[in-house]
Amino acid sequence: MEPRISIITIATDDLDRAVRFYEGMGLTRHAGITEGVAFFQTGGAILGLFPRQSAEEDSGVTFGKAPSAVYLAYNTRSDAEVDAVLAMAERAGGRIVKPAGRAFWGGWYGYFADADGHIWEVAHNPAFPIAEDGSISLPG
Amino acid sequence: MEPRISIITIATDDLDRAVRFYEGMGLTRHAGITEGVAFFQTGGAILGLFPRQSAEEDSGVTFGKAPSAVYLAYNTRSDAEVDAVLAMAERAGGRIVKPAGRAFWGGWYGYFADADGHIWEVAHNPAFPIAEDGSISLPG
Numbered sequence: 496m497e498p499r500i501s502i503i504t505i506a507t508d509d510l511d512r513a514v515r516f517y518e519g520m521g522l523t524r525h526a527g528i529t530e531g532v533a534f535f536q537t538g539g540a541i542l543g544l545f546p547r548q549s550a551e552e553d554s555g556v557t558f559g560k561a562p563s564a565v566y567l568a569y570n571t572r573s574d575a576e577v578d579a580v581l582a583m584a585e586r587a588g589g590r591i592v593k594p595a596g597r598a599f600w601g602g603w604y605g606y607f608a609d610a611d612g613h614i615w616e617v618a619h620n621p622a623f624p625i626a627e628d629g630s631i632s633l634p635g
Numbered sequence: 636m637e638p639r640i641s642i643i644t645i646a647t648d649d650l651d652r653a654v655r656f657y658e659g660m661g662l663t664r665h666a667g668i669t670e671g672v673a674f675f676q677t678g679g680a681i682l683g684l685f686p687r688q689s690a691e692e693d694s695g696v697t698f699g700k701a702p703s704a705v706y707l708a709y710n711t712r713s714d715a716e717v718d719a720v721l722a723m724a725e726r727a728g729g730r731i732v733k734p735a736g737r738a739f740w741g742g743w744y745g746y747f748a749d750a751d752g753h754i755w756e757v758a759h760n761p762a763f764p765i766a767e768d769g770s771i772s773l774p775g
Contacts, residue, residue, distance in 0.1 A: 496661040496720055499678040499769035500643060502708035502756070521636040525773045538639040539679050539770030541763070547704065554746045555733050556754055562696050563703035564687065565753055568642035580636055593695050606694045613705055614696055616642070623681070629639035630679030633665045 503567065504543035506550035506558045507611050512588070513544045516610035519587025520580075538629045561612030568616040570623060570631055574603035580617045581605050643707065644683040646690035646698045647751050652728070653684045656750035659727025660720075678769045701752030708756040710763060710771055714743035720757045721745050 507513040514524060514533045522542070525534040533544040551557055571577050577595050584607035585591055592614060595605035604618035625631050647653040654664060654673045662682070665674040673684040691697055711717050717735050724747035725731055732754060735745035744758035765771050 496709060496723065497769050498662050498676060499709070499771075500680060500682065500707050501710035501758075501763075501765075501771045503640060503643060504706050504708065504756075506704040506706065522638050527774050534773055536638060536773050539766075539768070540640060541771060541773060542640065543708075550704075550706075554754060554756070556702050556746065556748075558702055558704040558706070558754075559699040561704060562698055563705040564646040564690075564698040564701060564751070565703040565705040565707070566644050566646065566690075566698070567640050567705070568644060568683075569636060569639070570641035583636065606696065608696075611704070614694060614698075616644075616694070618641075623641075625641070626679075628679070629637050631641045631681055633674055633676050633681060634667050 500540055502541045502543050503537075504545050504550065505563075505609070505611065505613060506547040507544050508547055508561075509610070510544055510546050512610045516588050517542070517544065520583060562608060562614045566614040566616065568618060570625060571617065571619045572625055574619050577603050577605060577617050577619050581607055584609075584615070584617075640680055642681045642683050643677075644685050644690065645703075645749070645751065645753060646687040647684050648687055648701075649750070650684055650686050652750045656728050657682070657684065660723060702748060702754045706754040706756065708758060710765060711757065711759045712765055714759050717743050717745060717757050717759050721747055724749075724755070724757075 522535040535542040588610050590608045592606040598604050602620040662675040675682040728750050730748045732746040738744050742760040
């Protein structure tokens with residue numbers, strides 16, 4: 496297995512609501528494939544929104560409830576950007592789960608829940624550098 | 636929000652077991668930060684393994700049970716690689732959830748569960764090109 500993750504899919508309880516949320520976060524839905532699914536190009540990976548029923552039919556799996564124990568993080572380039580992303584999540588129909596504050600590791604961070612109740616951490620961690628193309632790296 | 640996902644974290648019920656699983660999948664644990672957490676560089680994003688209790692204390696969230704409704708996909712460059720990755724997952728301590736088969740969209744794919752029971756799809760989808768660096772793209 497090469498060290499990469501291709502697609503992060505959210506088995507959503509309401510596809511239209513989830514699309515509105517992620518569009519409200521500034522992501523652009525892929526215009527080509529829209530039948531019962533939504534895709535967003537996110538750097539070298541893809542974010543997918545797929546109705547829970549479709550995902551369960553396809554996989555044969557009954558997925559657990561939100562908030563999912565697999566959760567996502569958006570790392571920012573500044574403390575102020577953390578505040579801005581959390582505010583944007585609230586405006587887009589999400590919920591602030593933990594308001595921004597100082598981390599024991601020195602950064603500035605908080606958490607929001609998306610429209611389905613799945614969790615995103617939003618963090619400014621200067622120890623994990625972000626390249627111009629948005630790639631993040633562990634310390635060398 | 637720039638279109639990117641920085642970190643995908645699994646709030647694991649057994650950190651050592653989860654590390655063994657992902658190392659068994661061929662990923663290399665980051666040697667620098669190992670105290671109560673494990674990180675893996677995966678392309679331009681990071682895979683994190685964090686004990687459920689730590690994740691819940693940090694976020695104030697009680698995470699749902701596996702299999703998580705946020706699930707991951709590893710896209711391959713060939714059908715044969717799908718079979719190989721699924722076999723590797725079984726050897727590493729995972730479980731085949733859906734054996735490889737032909738997809739209605741023309742590809743070859745299956746699903747496994749990791750050591751915690753979280754789901755990965757493994758798919759060869761020629762319509763989603765994979766660059767040499769592992770980045771995947773939606774059709775243009």
